[in-house]
Amino acid sequence: MENSLEKNPYLHVGRASDLTGKNRTLYRVFEILPGLLSFGTLFGLVALSFFAPALAAYFTILFSGYWVFKTIFLSVHLWHNFKRLRHNMELDWQARLLNLKYQDILHLVIFPFANEPYEVLAESISALQKSRFPKEQIAIVIASEERAGADAKSTALRLQKEFKDHFADVIVTVHPPNTLGELPGKGSNIAYAAKEAKERILDARGISYEKTLVSAFDVDTVIYPDYFACLTWYFLTEDDALHASFQPVPLYNNNIWNAPILSRVLAYSSTFWQMIQQEMPERLTTFSSHAVSMRALVDVGYWQKNVVSEDSRIFFNLFMHYDGNYRVVPMSYPVSMDANVSQSWLSTVGSLYKQHRRWSYGAENIAYMLFNFMHNPRISFSKKWRLSFIQIEGFWSLATHPLILFAVGWLPLFIGGHTFNATVLSYNLPIVATWFLTLAMSGLVASSIFFMYLVPQRPHEYSWRRSITMALQWILVPFTMVIFSAIPGLDAQVRLLFGKYLGFWVTPKNRRTQPVVQKN
Amino acid sequence: MKPLSRRTRFIYLAVSITAFLFTVPVAVFYASGYRFNGLSFVETGGVYVSVPLSDASVFINGKEEGVSSLFTRSFYTDNLIAGTYAVQVSREGYYPWVKKLTVEARIVTDVFAFLVPQSTLIREIEIREGDTASTTRAVSKNEYNTFVKAFARKIVSAPTQGGMATSTPVDTRAGAELYIEDGNLIVRWMKDPQSVPSSFCIKPSSCVQEFFIEKGRETTTHAQFFAGGVVYSTKESGIFLAENDVRPVPLVVPLYSRPGAQFRIVNGALIVKDGSAFYDISGF
Numbered sequence A: 001m002e003n004s005l006e007k008n009p010y011l012h013v014g015r016a017s018d019l020t021g022k023n024r025t026l027y028r029v030f031e032i033l034p035g036l037l038s039f040g041t042l043f044g045l046v047a048l049s050f051f052a053p054a055l056a057a058y059f060t061i062l063f064s065g066y067w068v069f070k071t072i073f074l075s076v077h078l079w080h081n082f083k084r085l086r087h088n089m090e091l092d093w094q095a096r097l098l099n100l101k102y103q104d105i106l107h108l109v110i111f112p113f114a115n116e117p118y119e120v121l122a123e124s125i126s127a128l129q130k131s132r133f134p135k136e137q138i139a140i141v142i143a144s145e146e147r148a149g150a151d152a153k154s155t156a157l158r159l160q161k162e163f164k165d166h167f168a169d170v171i172v173t174v175h176p177p178n179t180l181g182e183l184p185g186k187g188s189n190i191a192y193a194a195k196e197a198k199e200r201i202l203d204a205r206g207i208s209y210e211k212t213l214v215s216a217f218d219v220d221t222v223i224y225p226d227y228f229a230c231l232t233w234y235f236l237t238e239d240d241a242l243h244a245s246f247q248p249v250p251l252y253n254n255n256i257w258n259a260p261i262l263s264r265v266l267a268y269s270s271t272f273w274q275m276i277q278q279e280m281p282e283r284l285t286t287f288s289s290h291a292v293s294m295r296a297l298v299d300v301g302y303w304q305k306n307v308v309s310e311d312s313r314i315f316f317n318l319f320m321h322y323d324g325n326y327r328v329v330p331m332s333y334p335v336s337m338d339a340n341v342s343q344s345w346l347s348t349v350g351s352l353y354k355q356h357r358r359w360s361y362g363a364e365n366i367a368y369m370l371f372n373f374m375h376n377p378r379i380s381f382s383k384k385w386r387l388s389f390i391q392i393e394g395f396w397s398l399a400t401h402p403l404i405l406f407a408v409g410w411l412p413l414f415i416g417g418h419t420f421n422a423t424v425l426s427y428n429l430p431i432v433a434t435w436f437l438t439l440a441m442s443g444l445v446a447s448s449i450f451f452m453y454l455v456p457q458r459p460h461e462y463s464w465r466r467s468i469t470m471a472l473q474w475i476l477v478p479f480t481m482v483i484f485s486a487i488p489g490l491d492a493q494v495r496l497l498f499g500k501y502l503g504f505w506v507t508p509k510n511r512r513t514q515p516v517v518q519k520n
Numbered sequence B: 001m002k003p004l005s006r007r008t009r010f011i012y013l014a015v016s017i018t019a020f021l022f023t024v025p026v027a028v029f030y031a032s033g034y035r036f037n038g039l040s041f042v043e044t045g046g047v048y049v050s051v052p053l054s055d056a057s058v059f060i061n062g063k064e065e066g067v068s069s070l071f072t073r074s075f076y077t078d079n080l081i082a083g084t085y086a087v088q089v090s091r092e093g094y095y096p097w098v099k100k101l102t103v104e105a106r107i108v109t110d111v112f113a114f115l116v117p118q119s120t121l122i123r124e125i126e127i128r129e130g131d132t133a134s135t136t137r138a139v140s141k142n143e144y145n146t147f148v149k150a151f152a153r154k155i156v157s158a159p160t161q162g163g164m165a166t167s168t169p170v171d172t173r174a175g176a177e178l179y180i181e182d183g184n185l186i187v188r189w190m191k192d193p194q195s196v197p198s199s200f201c202i203k204p205s206s207c208v209q210e211f212f213i214e215k216g217r218e219t220t221t222h223a224q225f226f227a228g229g230v231v232y233s234t235k236e237s238g239i240f241l242a243e244n245d246v247r248p249v250p251l252v253v254p255l256y257s258r259p260g261a262q263f264r265i266v267n268g269a270l271i272v273k274d275g276s277a278f279y280d281i282s283g284f
Helices: A002-007 A021-051 A053-090 A118-129 A150-166 A186-205 A227-237 A261-278 A294-300 A310-321 A345-374 A381-406 A408-415 A417-421 A424-454 A464-498 B006-032 B141-152
Strands: A106-113 A138-145 A169-175 A212-216 A244-251 A291-293 A327-336 B034-037 B040-050 B057-060 B063-067 B074-081 B083-090 B097-103 B108-112 B121-127 B136-139 B171-173 B176-181 B184-189 B201-203 B210-214 B220-226 B229-234 B238-242 B252-256 B262-266 B269-274 B277-282
Touching (some): A021 A345, A021 A408, A021 A464, A053 A261, A053 A408, A053 A417, A053 A424, A053 B006, A118 A138, A118 A150, A138 A186, A186 A212, A186 A294, A186 A310, A212 A294, A227 A291, A244 A261, A261 A345, A294 A310, A310 A345, A345 A381, A345 A464, A381 A464, A408 A417, A408 A424, A424 B006, A424 B108, B040 B083, B040 B097, B136 B141, B141 B262, B171 B220, B184 B220, B210 B238, B229 B262, B252 B277
Parallel strands (some): A106 A212, A244 A327
Antiparallel strands (some): B034 B040, B057 B083, B083 B097, B229 B238, B262 B269, B269 B277
16 A cells, blocks of 8 residues: 555545645645536526527527437447346356366455344345355455444344354454544445455465455345356456456345335436446446455555545546556446335435435546546546546536436526517427427336346235336436436535535435345 | 447447437427428428417418317417418307417417407396396495495596607506507507517517507597406497407407496406496406
């Protein structure tokens, strides 16, 4: 880690206040950038609707058309990944390993854990037990938080005792609270856990860092039986695998049948977005449940401890550390996770909002990326340009596009004035825009079909009406796009804009019944 | 199974961009009112007819555009070459409403169909308790007194000075004011000229700030906005309901044809005083 920081003193910058002088100002400007672009776009369109409503109306038509073709373009990628995912789930990955030397590979699986119920973690570890990959090549790290108290510690020890004989090792790490320079949350916990595991398992047994793959799971990550065989296959067959992270597709199947409708739509919207990106590897950054070699983790100093978006930040850390020679390999193989479910409908809505705000807060990576690009001449200009464009456009579109489509784009009709309102353009704007939007909404039909294929079979306690609701739930997408994508996106960006930084928020893991996981 | 190759993705992208580049300009031209006619583009305009009632048929140049319903109270017809169009709205039991509208390129001419029932109910007002005959309306003494007071109020109708109105308007509604000057009834737009409604526009590009509802033929004694139009009385012929629209041909319907009859709008009802008797006219 010291070497990595000597090579790049800005490798673990979390926010502008970590820096001084001109660097601090520059980083601050980059923090402001996403919010400035998003609000600039929206306010610019409001102003255009007022002062030049015809231009604003043309823009809305152009934008609606763009949205249609973007939807079609992305749906084709989704469809292809859907086929690939199903194909990969049919393969016998363990058999594919037979011709490869995989016996010296160790999988270190980290479950960051705070106050979640025993059952959630037990379910996740039990799934590992059912893995077809040799369990003696899987070690588990139950990464607990000291601040979680005695009950959490007791749960961790109970799990260790219950499962330790079934795997290469099961260790419990206890992340100390209030450590200087750390943001309480998953990043600091798993960084601590990975370092502990390195010392207590790898160093103690002389296991190579290059042969160890670390999976940063969530506490509710439940694997399918061939997951580790699949991951091992990718690791062994990928060129220059030490300069790659491996990303599965998160299916939120654990509790999908008993999750509220909003949770289901949002969970699978996230899945579909991940599936689309799996067909666009150059756009892919690490997300929940990614895997990375211990070599890379040691080189980069583990996950960053002072940021909210550690899942994605680790990709940028590694990209900077290896001077742009780093990528994410899409596995097109799923893991199952929990859809967001809280104690009541209202608290679920609140949790969903906070979860999406936290994900949208990944916009903090933009400042980190641009700042490090400016200080790293070893990364090629084309890589810098491409990654910057992808990231900035991604967070800008997340926060602005739904609002343009469903609100701001229609403003010329309301504030365009008497003269504009008498034009054919004014009368035709809603007609033409509605054509395009209706066409774009056909993508929802595809979403509905893919969804019904990917969810587990309906549990017997639910009637066919539930299936109908699940097929029709996608009509809520325009609403969820605005309320749970654009608004939390802007919320996150405005916090960065004003330097009111977000802390880590742990998504509650509640299940009404036992999870349902099966191979489709 | 391999991920999408760069080549395949490039083809998808190229197809999407090409489709976008072909489709969107067509949509933009269409939305602006351009239509392909023969071998050239022509600029078109449109007509937007608002209908206040259900079951009314809307015709443009004799061609039925549709029938209004609870949920469909407006009809937008585009693709109209610039020119004059006859718009007609018909409903059983109502006077046929016909308007000659000028359509201009890339502009929508909007109009509100002024539907007046062919038969209204005229009932004499009496102070009486209990059941009443169908030709009379029973009111309490208090209510009767409000009618008496309403008619005791004098109507101000001052002459003009140098052609400009200095009189007090007899009624005001949504930026429009009614004036009686030299016995003529005038409606004036009092707000920003840029925001003048289409009822003041002979054609979309030619609007006026004021126009006559009654000019010269008879002497207007009083006027008020009522039932989507203007109700006014003349010394010579009685009480009329007229359309508040400059475009030809404004509909004027006699409501109470007795010279000297006066009217007031009291609590939303049209009350007529003829001699010493009060009448209620309803059914609009």
